[in-house]
Amino acid sequence: MVAFSKHYLPFSCYEVGHTWTPFCPSASSGVGLSCFEEGLKIYSSVYLLSALLSGKLPNIAQCKRIFSSIVQSSFFLACNGFCFIGAFCICRQIFGRFGVLSSGFFPSFIANLIAILVERPTRRPALAIYVTNVASETIYNQLVARRFLTPIPHGDIIIFSLTLAGLFRWFQATQDRNNFLFKLLRALVGEGEIRSPSNLPTVKTPPGKGIWNKSHPLCPHTQGCLQNSFQVLFKRFLCGWGLHASVSAILSFPLIMRKPSNLLLLLKGMKHVRFGAFIASLATIYQAVCCALRWLQDSNRKSHSILAGLLAGISVGFYRNSTLILYLAWKTLEVLYYEGIEAGYLMKVPGFASFLYSLSTSILFHAAVMEPHNLKPSYWKFLMKITGSRISQLNRTSLDCLGLQSSKMLPNFNPEYESNHISDQFKLWLQGHKDEY
Template sequence: MSQTFSKIIPATAPIGVSCIDYVHPWTQSCLNATCGLYLYCIFDSFRVYSTVYLLTLLMKGRVPTKEDIKKTFYGILQSTAFLSGTGMGYSLFLCLLRKVLGNFNILTVSAIPAFLSSVFAILIERPSRRTLLALYVSNVATETLWNMARSRDMVGDIKYGNVAIFSISMAILSFYFKSGLHTNSDDCYSDPMFRVMRFVCGPYEQKGYTSIPDQPNSFHRETEYNRMSSSENSNWQTRKRKNVVLNLANQMLKIYNKFLNKIKSCDRHHACQHPFSCLYYTVEGTGRMFSLGLGLQVALKLVLNLPTIVKSPGTMKNILFRKQNLNLAMFLGFYNGIFRGCLCLLRRIRGTDSSLHAMLAGLIAGTAFVKYPDSTVSLYVLWKVAQITYNLGIEKGIVPNVPGFTEFLYCFSTAVLFHAAILEPTNLRPSYWKFLHSISGGRIACMARDPLDIWGLNTSDSLNTVLTQTKTIPILKNILV
């Protein structure tokens, strides 16, 4: 029936429903609804940002000073005021626009109130955090817009689309990393993304790295390693061994060291700045990132499943020994190995080093993302590259510096997300729906969707589907109603 109405009533047509019937059916007072949402947002925002800021403080790896604690406390209060202000403003502008216009339309039921509330809220947050927030919501909004277009049959699924986005983005980012292009800073790698690149790919590929002195040739290095190994063997042989397991472990260690030294003593091209051989450079990077990825994945699984493990320790085996736990490790290991291997191969072919090599290597290495095709990661890298490119364009005088562009991007993206959360929540990322449900105390699910079905978007059915999929329930957590 909604489809029939949608053909008769245009999407821009207003609907004559009151804010009591749509925005806050649980109370007759707009003021009570706004204050109730605001109070709950304050408590939940404080909980969220306390966790974030305290974890950030702990990750510094040192005993916090009095100034650190003071700065963290003020940061928690400021971010809490920002997020709770968004919730309060959203409810306030929903009712206010209804009273001013006398009705709701497809823009005023969510998008415009969300945009206006974001305009005021983002000004409360620290300027240093606005870019990070804009990148995050733009990431989610991009995926949401794509899902909305796909649900309307405007676009279709693209196989390996995430891999293509990631590969192209990493090709551009690798070029910036190798060529040393900076973003309005004396430090070429002040941007966090470049620090991540430096950690993953190693410092030897960045611009300005001082070349290592010419190393001894392969024969000399191999002789030196053999001499050291022989000395160690003689020391071990003078000791009396009674433990068979220890002897076996020692023999395996000697074989490993001999194999490692053999790889290290292979040839290194004169254009390469890394130590030891190109083969060792590639293998070492692959193993290091594979181990890191596996450790992160296992640690994350243990933390997320800690309550289950405590109740039933036998489930730990099933949680740890899963094929999916290798996905992140394989992605990081293959990416590092392919990236380094391609660079060394290109230097051998062309006889010189070039930032263009990094672009090609990043493009090819990005195909390793097929082992971990996460849309959140690919879209984040895409938006990060767009931000860095825009800053470079401003610095070079190619594009103008638009004041407030970051804030506008944040507000527009937030409007898209709130619009989808109300009218077509099935197109919203489930994790973001859970966030909105949590921060609003369930109010986002309690807002009446029946009056909105007239636009033919199957809003009520979409809400029921999301509630089932995310295991969220339309029960209001009252503070003040």
């Protein structure tokens, strides 16, 4: 078999990349069109569902804005796919060969910078957080695969506990009460837990008042601390179970319509119970710890939320979802970053969300090209869907010489080439590859 350097590959973009067609413009436009079509389906559902959840029927002007947003977001997705293939081919022309970075990272970064400028500015931070979330998980998988990092037992619970500590401290201090995270935490632990700190003296429990009804005078709840904890546990469990079951039912609606008996099977799922237990234990532990600290310190300090958040983090043991944990971690860093800017401690970087999106998506695209086995399975399925499975049609066997086991996930894929569009050097490589097998 022909041997090549571990640092570069001399083949063309057709031989390595768009193996389904030898023509670069056709490859770019094909992927772009596929992304646009899938984008229309995805964003139509997203924007229409968002409009329905608002509880109001949109008027004509709002319908026009929704339609415009759907088209713009779909065009953003199409631009990402079109520009990636285009930049992939251009990088091959500029460098004259493929390297580890020029095969995925460089062309993707160029494409992402162009595409994110097409998307609405208000959506850029949310997109940046989402892809950074997935990229951080991908980087972790890459580090573990290379043995640079050893998985920490219960590391996800540790991350979640630290996240909740920071998130609840922000919850107690922030003035931004319109923030989605603030509203979510308020619904979880109650309005009373954002009271101003106080150091009022302890009032003795009235005679005859048992432990079930006993509460500290600084506690925001009207019933006893123990009674309140059990009520929170029961109510939040029902809310968590109902929410998870409802979302699952909506996502499985076509299946339920075909066979209504599937609804009963869906409602029996243990995932709903685990999610309910997660929500219930999180809220209960947080409130119980806050109550205990009021009794111990005879005060209601905002700093109590840090310890309460740390201990409440163990609740994620019921529902260990890495996507949820990392998303909350990045959202916490985001709100703390903006709080730091408002307080004057940090400097606002213009275009930071666009840069973060471009960088994180480049990491994901690079992994999709060079080492898809380290990519999150759900994100790989997403790429397969929007590209019409073309992302799986790269000749990753030829990329194996770069040392990243690129064909590990798709070892049996052998593209068919038009012989008049491939080089003699590549023909020799193909012959050597066939001889090996």
